[in-house]
Amino acid sequence: MxxxxxxxxxxxxxxxxxxxxxxxxxxxxxxxxxxxxxxxxxxxxxxxxxxxxxxxxxxxxxxxxxxxxxxxxxxxxxxxxxxxxxxxxxxxxxxxxxxxxxxxxxxxxxxxxxxxxxxxxxxxxxxxxxxxxxxxxxxxxxxxxxxxxxxxxxxxxxxxxxxxxxxxxxxxxxSAARHDKILAAVSHLPHVLAFLLMNHVSSSTGHDSSEPLGPDDPLHFAGSGFRDFTRIAGSSPEMWRDICLANREALSRQIDAYQKQLTALREMLARDDSKALERVFASAREARQRWLENRS
Amino acid sequence: MxxxxxxxxxxxxxxxxxxxxxxxxxxxxxxxxxxxxxxxxxxxxxxxxxxxxxxxxxxxxxxxxxxxxxxxxxxxxxxxxxxxxxxxxxxxxxxxxxxxxxxxxxxxxxxxxxxxxxxxxxxxxxxxxxxxxxxxxxxxxxxxxxxxxxxxxxxxxxxxxxxxxxxxxxxxxxSAARHDKILAAVSHLPHVLAFLLMNHVSSSTGHDSSEPLGPDDPLHFAGSGFRDFTRIAGSSPEMWRDICLANREALSRQIDAYQKQLTALREMLARDDSKALERVFASAREARQRWLENRS
Missing domain, CATH: 3.40.50.720 (NAD(P)-binding Rossmann-like Domain)
Structure with a gap:
């Protein structure tokens, strides 16, 4: 007490x-x-x-x-x-x-x-x-x-x-260093990715905010997967500005590593490598299922 | 009938x-x-x-x-x-x-x-x-x-x-071309990002699948934001292999544009640009709120 x-x-x-x-x-x-x-x-x-x-x-x-x-x-x-x-x-x-x-x-x-x-x-x-x-x-x-x-x-x-x-x-x-490294991977990077995706999709639309979304707007076709993926993009901009700056070294390393994976996938597409793509997606799905099952 | x-x-x-x-x-x-x-x-x-x-x-x-x-x-x-x-x-x-x-x-x-x-x-x-x-x-x-x-x-x-x-x-x-361009942005790109994040985080852990997750594993600290962000990484690997290859031109262009945004944000971090970061996050949050409000 x-x-x-x-x-x-x-x-x-x-x-x-x-x-x-x-x-x-x-x-x-x-x-x-x-x-x-x-x-x-x-x-x-x-x-x-x-x-x-x-x-x-x-x-x-x-x-x-x-x-x-x-x-x-x-x-x-x-x-x-x-x-x-x-x-x-x-x-x-x-x-x-x-x-x-x-x-x-x-x-x-x-x-x-x-x-x-x-x-x-x-x-x-x-x-x-x-x-x-x-x-x-x-x-x-x-x-x-x-x-x-x-x-x-x-x-x-x-x-x-x-x-x-x-x-x-x-x-x-x-340790504080280990904490920041782990959180950069499991939290800060995903937030950055979600914020950027939301901007990426909405900036390509030229959507006038006073008009309801119509079939001319790509966002009209965004479904529940998009909604869940971008849920964390509804978070506080001030808070995430502070977090990203406070942890910018670890976060920058995470962004670099992630960009390498994105580049590798881009190359799989370019060379039509269906086996490599399937391996990437299958290992991700397995990792997620394992995570959900083992979550304490 | x-x-x-x-x-x-x-x-x-x-x-x-x-x-x-x-x-x-x-x-x-x-x-x-x-x-x-x-x-x-x-x-x-x-x-x-x-x-x-x-x-x-x-x-x-x-x-x-x-x-x-x-x-x-x-x-x-x-x-x-x-x-x-x-x-x-x-x-x-x-x-x-x-x-x-x-x-x-x-x-x-x-x-x-x-x-x-x-x-x-x-x-x-x-x-x-x-x-x-x-x-x-x-x-x-x-x-x-x-x-x-x-x-x-x-x-x-x-x-x-x-x-x-x-x-x-x-x-x-x-048109089929417009459909594929829109879906590359609102669906195919997010799926790719989610699959890659799941791999990125789990590959850095060296987690033995037979062991329950413990505090040594970064995924142990992944929360509900991570869960929702990666929900679509539970999708069928075969289906997404086919979709990515079938739409690889539009998807590759989306990946390139997204990489540019990621690089720009990486540079904001490097130059400690707190205003630019906040602008990025705030415009994403506004876009998402507008989307949720206007969704028909």
Whole structure:
């Protein structure tokens, strides 16, 4: 049980964490800090938070745990703001989608507090955002990756682990570098591919947004496969700008490797290599079936 | 109402056509022709067909409509086989995912029958296949594209239109070249991208298929976005080999254009161009929202 939890940024991620912990009976009092008055009021109304605070010093007073759940690009600035008011025993954790940049920011701005800093990433996304999209069940059965620093204490890791487990998440640990490499492959690259496909198809149409789609528009013929493929292209542009820049080295390597595969397939088409094409598609289908069967 | 419908290839596509027409009360007798005895028995049991025929001459006798619903790669051979037995009044149509190759095959193998040949493509896919996956509602609200030849009679187009409308499909017409260009963008390219992503991620893992996925495997951290993005990578390798080869010119052009976008984004990352990245992602999200809102 924690007495006082402070959530900075009460959107989908922070709000769902609050609702899940409350449902699990793991927290007494939740203070929300955020820029949008309207969003904070919604968080209050939904019962995600007990109190809206516009004053960091009083918000952080006697806090047991502080969750930083703003977009990744703002984390450094937030750390600098909270650092003067953090009490030594307060555990600070985050929910950023990239981890090396968060660790770097913490080394700059939370240098005296690293023992109690636990970088974390709940691998649960949605195209929705804001407190109104928050959901106590968002983390149920999802992965939560901790990337503790050498300085992070075992006790702080244990407490953050317990909180996420109370939200229903499967908690694992790895280095920040390994996290960023894996996420570049399974999340950041697919998002980039989906955003680009959506642009690629819609830019070729010359579609006037005030007109309903007609048979003159290629998008008129896009079906459920296209809809599912591009679902992640409905995600927040600001958030994905930040993620791509924060993880640009690993992501760039993934793009390069992927482009090589695309070029190889292009060559199979050019030389009419039906066997090679079928092998590519069959191994992909097998890999996907294996993945679906083995998913824990 | 048609008296005798012959379906060659009673899988998901042919079987669903049969079930939908029967439900709509548009057909008296349906004859199925297919290579897999087991699949044909399932089609019979499900009531998709009334009769299994292993003898083309008698199957085609007095047929009103023949639907060719085999994989695209087999259509030329099937046309050559049925051509000697086709009666002049029998309408022949197909359900192939590409149309220029089907038109070329028809010009070779159904040269005397082009007046009654109506190339068609129901834009409705599923990863499932076989008669057991057939569904009377598969075409409800889906697009059906006809790409009639200059030789195709208005009467034949009208009859095929009515049949697909009875299945619940929205029927439109365009040239085979335009169809193939549009489908390369909204369907064939996304399938290729999904197959390649699945391979890209799974090949980098060195995952032993006999072991359950653990936190050492990147795929362990793939979430619902990845699942939806790669759904179409569960599609039939043989079918997609045929489609990619049948439409390789249009598809190659799409791959080239898409590679350019990927390269441009790679350069935005390299020069840390946060504004350009956000613009790319925002325009994709807007295009997708517009598409979802305007979808008829």
């Amino acid at each position: 924690i007495n006082k939890l402070v959530i900075i940024g009460v959107g989908l991620i922070g709000g769902s964490f609050a609702l899940a912990l409350r449902k699990a009976g793991k927290v007494k009092h939740i203070v929300g800090v955020g820029r949008s008055r309207e969003n904070m009021q919604r968080a209050l109304k939904r019962g995600a938070i007990d109190e809206i605070s516009a004053d960091l010093p009083s918000a952080l007073k006697h806090a047991d745990v502080v969750l930083l759940a703003t977009p990744v690009g703002q984390l450094g600035g937030i750390m600098a703001q909270i650092s003067p008011y953090l009490e030594p025993g307060t555990i600070v954790t985050d929910a950023g989608s990239t981890k090396q940049d968060v660790v770097t920011a913490a080394r700059s701005h939370l240098a005296g507090h690293l023992k109690n800093f636990v970088p974390a990433h709940p691998v649960a996304g949605a195209e929705l955002s804001g407190a109104s999209a928050a959901d106590a069940g968002l983390y149920q059965g999802k992965n939560l990756v901790l990337t503790p620093l050498d300085e992070t204490s075992a006790e702080a890791v244990k407490r953050v682990t317990e909180l996420w487990q109370a939200c229903g998440a499967h908690v694992s640990q790895m | 048609i008296n005798k419908l012959v379906i060659i290839g009673v899988g998901l596509i042919g079987g669903s056509f049969a079930l939908a027409l029967r439900k709509a009360g548009k057909v008296k007798h349906i004859v199925g022709v297919g290579r897999s005895r087991e699949n044909m028995q399932r089609a019979l049991k499900r009531g998709a067909i009334d009769e299994i025929s292993a003898d083309l001459p008698s199957a085609l006798k007095h047929a009103d409509v023949v639907l060719l619903a085999t994989p695209v790669g087999q259509l030329g051979g099937i046309m050559a086989q049925i051509s000697p037995y086709l009666e002049p009044g029998t309408i022949v149509t197909d359900a192939g995912s590409t149309k220029q190759d089907v038109v070329t095959a028809a010009r070779s193998h159904l040269a005397g029958h082009l007046k009654n040949f109506v190339p068609a493509h129901p834009v409705a896919g599923a990863e499932l296949s076989g008669a057991s996956a057939a569904d009377a509602g598969l075409y409800q609200g889906k697009n059906l594209v006809l790409t009639p030849l200059d030789e195709t009679s208005a009467e034949a187009v009208k009859r095929v239109t009515e049949l697909w409308q009875a299945c619940g499909a929205h029927v439109s017409q365009m």
